[in-house]
Amino acid sequence: MAVPVIDADLCTGCGLCVDVASKTFEMNDEGICEVIDPQGDDKETIQEAIDTCPTEAISWSE
Numbered sequence: 001m002a003v004p005v006i007d008a009d010l011c012t013g014c015g016l017c018v019d020v021a022s023k024t025f026e027m028n029d030e031g032i033c034e035v036i037d038p039q040g041d042d043k044e045t046i047q048e049a050i051d052t053c054p055t056e057a058i059s060w061s062e
Contacts, residue, residue, distance in 0.1 A: 002060040003038035004046050010057035017058060020049040025058075033057070 013031035023040030025033050050058045
């Protein structure tokens with residue numbers, strides 16, 4: 001099963017992923033996005049968050 005992963009080195013903390021898929025992503029205390037529930041949103045919504053990320057910090061992992 002594919003799950004979303006964050007490359008913390010690429011994340012700039014813009015928060016667009018949280019705006020799109022708030023059940024899957026949240027910002028941590030350092031201002032970096034993290035996955036809180038890999039199945040929190042449907043795959044299409046998570047893919048939209050991946051596509052929205054300006055630094056391409058989010059991807060799918062098997």
